Amino acid sequence: MSDETNKGLQSAFRRKLLMGMAAIPAMTMLPRASFAQTPATSAINTTGLAVTDTEVTVGILHSATGTMAISETGSIEAEKLAIEQINAMGGVLGRKIKVIQEDGASDWPTFAEKAKKLLVNDKVAAIMGCWTSASRKAVLPVVEQYNGMLYYPTFYEGLEQSKNVIYTGQEATQQILAGLNWIAKEKGAKSFFFVGSDYIWPRTSNKIARKHVENVLKGKVVGEEYYALGSTQFNSVINKIKLTKPDVIFTDVVGGSNVAFYKQLKAAGVDLSKQALLTISVTEDEIDGIGGENIAGAYACMKYFQSLDNPNNKTFVPAFKKMWGEKTVIGDVTQAAYLGPWLWKLTVEKAGSFDVDKIAAASPGVEFKGAPEGYVRIHENHHLWSKTRVGRAKLDGQFELIYETADLVEPDPFPKGYQ
Amino acid sequence: MFGDYSIGDLGSIFVMQGFAGLILFSVYVLMALGLAIIFGQMGVINMAHGEFMILGAYVTWMTSSFFQSYLPSLFSGYFFLAMILAFFASGALGMLVEWVLIRHLYKRPLDTLLATWGLSLMLQQAYRSIFGAREVGVELPQWMLGSLHVTDSIEVPINGVFVMGLTVLITIAVAYIMYKSRWGRQVRAVVQNRIMAGAVGINTAKVDRYTFALGCGIAGVAGSAFTMIGSTGPTSGQLYIVDTFLVVVFGGAASLLGTIASAFSISQTQSTLEFFTSGSMAKVMTLLAVVGILMLRPQGLFALKVRK
Numbered sequence: 001m002s003d004e005t006n007k008g009l010q011s012a013f014r015r016k017l018l019m020g021m022a023a024i025p026a027m028t029m030l031p032r033a034s035f036a037q038t039p040a041t042s043a044i045n046t047t048g049l050a051v052t053d054t055e056v057t058v059g060i061l062h063s064a065t066g067t068m069a070i071s072e073t074g075s076i077e078a079e080k081l082a083i084e085q086i087n088a089m090g091g092v093l094g095r096k097i098k099v100i101q102e103d104g105a106s107d108w109p110t111f112a113e114k115a116k117k118l119l120v121n122d123k124v125a126a127i128m129g130c131w132t133s134a135s136r137k138a139v140l141p142v143v144e145q146y147n148g149m150l151y152y153p154t155f156y157e158g159l160e161q162s163k164n165v166i167y168t169g170q171e172a173t174q175q176i177l178a179g180l181n182w183i184a185k186e187k188g189a190k191s192f193f194f195v196g197s198d199y200i201w202p203r204t205s206n207k208i209a210r211k212h213v214e215n216v217l218k219g220k221v222v223g224e225e226y227y228a229l230g231s232t233q234f235n236s237v238i239n240k241i242k243l244t245k246p247d248v249i250f251t252d253v254v255g256g257s258n259v260a261f262y263k264q265l266k267a268a269g270v271d272l273s274k275q276a277l278l279t280i281s282v283t284e285d286e287i288d289g290i291g292g293e294n295i296a297g298a299y300a301c302m303k304y305f306q307s308l309d310n311p312n313n314k315t316f317v318p319a320f321k322k323m324w325g326e327k328t329v330i331g332d333v334t335q336a337a338y339l340g341p342w343l344w345k346l347t348v349e350k351a352g353s354f355d356v357d358k359i360a361a362a363s364p365g366v367e368f369k370g371a372p373e374g375y376v377r378i379h380e381n382h383h384l385w386s387k388t389r390v391g392r393a394k395l396d397g398q399f400e401l402i403y404e405t406a407d408l409v410e411p412d413p414f415p416k417g418y419q
Numbered sequence: 420m421f422g423d424y425s426i427g428d429l430g431s432i433f434v435m436q437g438f439a440g441l442i443l444f445s446v447y448v449l450m451a452l453g454l455a456i457i458f459g460q461m462g463v464i465n466m467a468h469g470e471f472m473i474l475g476a477y478v479t480w481m482t483s484s485f486f487q488s489y490l491p492s493l494f495s496g497y498f499f500l501a502m503i504l505a506f507f508a509s510g511a512l513g514m515l516v517e518w519v520l521i522r523h524l525y526k527r528p529l530d531t532l533l534a535t536w537g538l539s540l541m542l543q544q545a546y547r548s549i550f551g552a553r554e555v556g557v558e559l560p561q562w563m564l565g566s567l568h569v570t571d572s573i574e575v576p577i578n579g580v581f582v583m584g585l586t587v588l589i590t591i592a593v594a595y596i597m598y599k600s601r602w603g604r605q606v607r608a609v610v611q612n613r614i615m616a617g618a619v620g621i622n623t624a625k626v627d628r629y630t631f632a633l634g635c636g637i638a639g640v641a642g643s644a645f646t647m648i649g650s651t652g653p654t655s656g657q658l659y660i661v662d663t664f665l666v667v668v669f670g671g672a673a674s675l676l677g678t679i680a681s682a683f684s685i686s687q688t689q690s691t692l693e694f695f696t697s698g699s700m701a702k703v704m705t706l707l708a709v710v711g712i713l714m715l716r717p718q719g720l721f722a723l724k725v726r727k
Contacts, residue, residue, distance in 0.1 A: 065544060067654045069552035198699045227698035230658040232649040233446065235439030235579075236693035236701075242572070243432050256658050259554065259650030267576035267648075269566035289554030289650050293564065 038094030044353045047147075050123040051354050056095040058083065058341070059102060059118035061129030061139070066106025067255070072131045074285055075153050075337035076101070077324045079128045082341035085319070092345045093354070100124060108138040115139040119146040125354045126151060128340040131333070133157060133201055140165065149356050151340030154333050155280070155302060157204035158413040163360045166343060167383045169336040170303055172205045173415045175280055178388035179301025180212050180250075182403050187276050189247035190219045195237055195261070198226035202252040205280060208418045209250060215417070222246050227253070232260040238268045249277040258286050262294045272297030278390075283331025284397060292397040304335040304373040305391045305399040316372040329397065335372050342368050343378065375408070383411030431572035440690040442579035445586040446648070447682035449641040450659050451666040452593055455678040457634035458667055460610050461627060462528045463521055466535040468663055469656025470542035471635045474512060475505030475642030476651040477550060480557045487558065495560040502585075502643045509639025510632040517631040522624065539656070546653040554652035563647065578647040585644055589637060594675060596633070606630050669709050671719030680720050685709065 041053055050057035060079055062072040083097045091097060100122050102114040111130065118124045119142065126149040130136040133156050143150045143164040150165045158171035183189050192213050196202030206224060213219045222244040225237045234257075241249060253261045258281065265272075277298040284306050287295060306317060306329060316338070320330055343366060348354055351362035364380045377385045385408040391399030450472065457465045465471075482501035486494045516538065524531045563581065566574040597603040608616040609626050617623045642656075649655065670681030685705060692701035713719070 064552070065547065067657070069547060070554055070652055070654075073552045225697045228702055231698065231702075232645075232658050233443050233690075235442055235576075236436065236690050237698060239432055239435045239439055240694065242435070243428065256554070256650035256652060256655050260648055263578075263648055264576070266564060267566055267578045269568070269574035269576070285553065287556075289556050289652065291556040291558065293558075 044093060047355050049125045049354050054095060055098045056092055057098045057100060057122060057124050059100050059124040059127040061102050061104055061114055061127050062131060063106040064103045068106040068131055074334035078334045078338035079341055081320055081323050082338050086341060086345050092348050104135055108134050111135040112138040112142050115142040119148040126344045147356050149359055151344060153337035153340060157201045161381050161413050165382060166363060168339040171383055171411050171413045172208050173412050174409045175302060176205060176209050177212055178405050178409060179278055179390055182390050183248055183278050184217045191222045191246045192248050192250050193222055193241050193244060193246035194224040194250050196226050196252040197229050197254045197257055205252050211418045231257050234261045234264045238265055251279045252281045254281050259289050262290045266294045284329040285331035287397040288329055292395045295393045296395045298393045299390055300399060301390050302332040303386045303388055304332045305401060306330045307398045310374055312370050313372040339371055379411050381411060381413055383413060434573050436694055438575055440687050443686035443690050444683050445583040447666050447686050448679055449586045450663045451678050451682055453634040453637035454663050455667050455675060457631055460606055460630055464532040466532060467539035467542060468638055469660040470539045471509045471638035472642030473656040474509045475639030476646050478505040478508045479643040479646050480555050480651055483558050495562060502640050505639040505643035506636040510636030513635025514628055514632040517628045543653050554650050557646040557651055582644055669719055671721040674721040677719055677721030
């Protein structure tokens with residue numbers, strides 16, 4: 001018996017030895033190969049960021065709790081997917097991305113505090129984060145003071161530009177104007193009724209839309225109404241809409257109010273297959289709560305729909321569902337959040353450095369050909385060139401693509417004549 | 420603003436707007452009734468009222484999903500069962516909360532505010548962990564969607580009529596329980612003089628527990644009904660809490676009639692102003708009016724004489 005054990009040990013030893021010998025040629029080749037791919041840390045990180053020979057740390061800063069968790073969950077999921085895919089491809093400059101996730105808890109001062117923690121304590125190379133404009137405005141002074149890099153995914157009102165922020169969603173003119181042009185041409189629309197939630201984004205967006213309707217399309221805005229965030233009663237404004245009979249209802253109602261608005265619109269007998277409605281605030285995510293039967297027929301104007309038929313999107317959607325479940329839906333902002341880590345990786349590789357100053361300088365002109373929405377490119381003003389699309393909501397909660405701009409639309413965060 | 424419209428148009432809009440006001444009135448009464456019982460009769464400031472409503476909404480959502488998967492043939496009637504389940508789910512949770520938390524705080528009414536606010540945060544996070552952060556869509560049976568076509572320009576939303584009917588029913592039931600039943604008499608006795616009520620043999624602890632549970636149960640039914648007109652998510656309850664307190668405080672804390680009168684005046688003011696001005700302006704003016712009246716009449720519209 002002792003002999004047998006001995007033999008077993010011997011053969012195990014021999015096996016290991018053989019394997020070890022087989023690995024020798026590979027070992028001698030490895031260092032050379034990795035030297036070529038991974039530059040020395042000291043050369044690509046001169047400002048003391050959390051970059052080691054094998055890892056680079058990136059922060060994710062969204063609300064996982066509180067009111068905004070409804071919207072921000074999708075962004076967190078998309079960013080994690082992108083980072084996992086980048087790591088599977090070998091990481092950035094040979095370094096795997098390590099994520100530190102912080103919870104902004106739907107509270108703007110908390111966002112600022114956590115951003116500071118990520119930049120000062122964790123020394124993250126970039127932050128993927130924020131969702132509402134309020135949270136971005138709270139974080140902006142922090143990333144500027146500590147020279148961080150923020151990738152911000154939401155479509156927003158514009159009127160902002162920073163060396164330290166890359167805006168991967170659309171700014172207002174980019175999102176709105178093409179949609180208005182399309183509906184004016186396609187439906188011969190002349191009169192518009194605006195309904196929005198009462199805060200900065202809908203007010204700024206509607207201001208831009210009004211100027212465009214009045215000055216460019218020579219149409220008329222027959223009503224403009226705002227309801228406090230969280231309002232659940234829209235019967236009066238629906239009556240006003242019925243009275244003024246606009247060609248188009250243009251809406252940017254957000255959050256829980258959205259659900260109430262469309263349910264009541266449907267209940268009041270407004271048939272969206274006959275009454276044109278153009279929204280800039282309803283993505284597939286929102287339809288989950290609204291219910292496809294309540295909004296089918298409405299038009300939405302943004303840059304991405306889950307149903308887009310292109311090769312990138314056809315690999316993106318299954319990958320997303322595989323990671324986060326068959327039932328999850330992907331809205332415009334979720335897709336924009338997915339772009340963040342990729343654009344950062346491409347920029348770092350272009351700059352050949354993790355230094356924030358070099359990334360900020362190298363960002364303009366960075367192209368991402370693998371974007372689910374199709375080709376995108378970073379503009380000098382740190383926003384993205386992207387196409388604008390109009391989709392029509394279907395019963396199953398998906399959008400059917402109706403129209404897309406022929407070319408990429410230039411981002412214009414400070415639009416002349418619209419302020 | 421009326422120059423361009425025909426008399427017929429104006430007439431039908433007047434009717435429609437009247438309905439809009441009535442629907443708002445029913446919604447207000449429904450959401451305030453449960454709180455009126457808890458706040459009015461027991462003096463407990465229940466900041467978690469909205470979360471009890473949302474529990475009812477989630478119960479409705481679960482019932483609808485269950486029926487869709489297992490009993491699709493009975494789907495058109497699931498809503499009635501859902502409302503009953505919502506009542507018992509919220510009521511049971513209310514009973515538990517009263518036993519664990521509220522009963523220790525009856526002598527410190529202001530502390531109930533803090534305790535129930537904490538409770539509301541805990542419930543929100545619990546919903547988020549259990550049901551997910553995203554809103555859920557509650558599918559309604561076909562007959563509850565759409566509107567009744569009266570004339571070409573007058574259309575009455577079915578869900579609005581449903582809420583109105585439900586409100587009337589629940590108000591009558593509550594009025595009966597509070598003013599006609601033996602148990603209601605005990606509740607009122609406890610409200611008027613707790614010590615004397617105890618002395619004549621009323622089990623005040625039990626009365627308290629059931630009163631709280633009843634209030635929460637009605638909140639659950641309201642939440643269930645509101646899946647027709649609003650959203651169902653972890654924080655949706657917050658959308659109702661301010662309006663609810665407004666209605667109850669304005670009406671006079673201890674009076675059901677006051678709650679109804681206040682819901683009526685606030686909803687009519689609000690919906691009329693919404694029509695003539697705009698949504699946010701209407702809210703401001705309504706709140707100003709309420710504040711003004713409360714300054715003149717701090718006890719609210721109707722006040723009950725209570726031996727302090």
